């Protein structure tokens with residue numbers, strides 16, 4: 233860890249009220265300032281890497297809200313992730329990590345095959361029976377939580393269904409490469425279908441390379457640097473074979489990682505060019521507000537927006553999604569209190585740290601309910617999974633939609 237980063241913290245405390253784990257515990261050790269201090273003491277040799285100390289650090293969601301708030305540019309979340317990487321350096325991956333990160337994620341065909349049993353489990357009605365009888369309580373807690381998060385799966389992953397080239401509807405203004413995230417393709421295929429439709433309607437020819445692989449974000453979570461670099465090299469090489477003006481994604485987590493390829497593969501001009509072309513879908517759509525304005529049809533819905541951490545804190549995108557939603561005629565946009573606070577999903581955090589994840593989520597749900605919205609819009613698969621489950625369990629369920637689903641619906645005049 234770069235020692236200069238550790239001493240940049242001047243202990244002003246401006247990050248405290250933005251940190252979800254501090255807001256829940258009021259413990260200095262669960263704050264960005266406290267985490268930086270712990271890592272500093274460790275690197276100075278005044279503290280040892282005890283189990284307890286590592287537990288304090290592992291409670292960090294890596295939401296990076298602290299980075300948005302810090303006047304000194306200290307990013308405690310990123311530093312904790314870096315620290316975990318260093319701790320793991322040289323150590324072998326566990327059996328499960330090896331299976332997921334090496335055998336499944338880099339191979340979309342295998343990933344799609346692995347999810348098939350889940351589809352059968354849902355389509356045969358077995359899921360309903362299992363849930364009704366409370367049978368999941370007999371399984372280990374992490375498995376029970378994972379099953380609970382699973383929404384209804386589409387009949388086919390979008391990667392299999394989509395054409396490699398979707399022509400522009402009308403006059404062509406350019407070509408975009410579409411980076412189709414794993415979870416978006418497997419679980420939220422309707423949202424990504426809507427993304428492609430919007431791009432095509434705006435005059436873009438959309439190229440979706442079928443061989444693309446996971447962006448590498450799960451490797452970062454598991455502190456697997458080698459896996460991340462392999463994924464980055466592969467995707468940079470794949471997209472370099474297509475002449476595209478932009479590389480667009482509708483997955484906040486993917487976008488955040490793809491924009492860092494240039495940094496991860498320092499000195500590789502291709503990687504820098506790749507990252508320079510990456511845009512979150514909201515950024516690209518916001519370039520064409522005048523074209524969109526004439527096409528959007530009324531959608532009389534009360535809507536609020538949750539900023540995914542990977543979009544607001546990691547990519548600095550806050551204005552565009554709001555601007556786009558407010559353009560929809562008859563849509564009643566209601567601002568959400570603490571809109572850019574983490575929902576508690578944070579990769580696999582909601583499985584690994586269920587207690588803190590639930591506390592953070594409860595606060596988010598209460599804020600959403602207070603808006604009186606009928607629909608919660610967000611643009612990251614982790615947030616979609618976490619909030620869909622939580623809001624469907626409310627007495628008055630609130631629907632959760634991806635930004636592009638709302639816009640595509642308005643474009644098509646579907647109420």
Ligand code: SF4
Nearest residue numbers: 241242244245247302
């Ligand atoms: S991390 Fe930044 S905001 Fe927080 S105490 Fe240190 S300098 Fe202040």
Ligand code: SF4
Nearest residue numbers: 251293295296298309
């Ligand atoms: S990344 Fe999030 S949870 Fe971690 S210290 Fe920063 S604000 Fe707190």
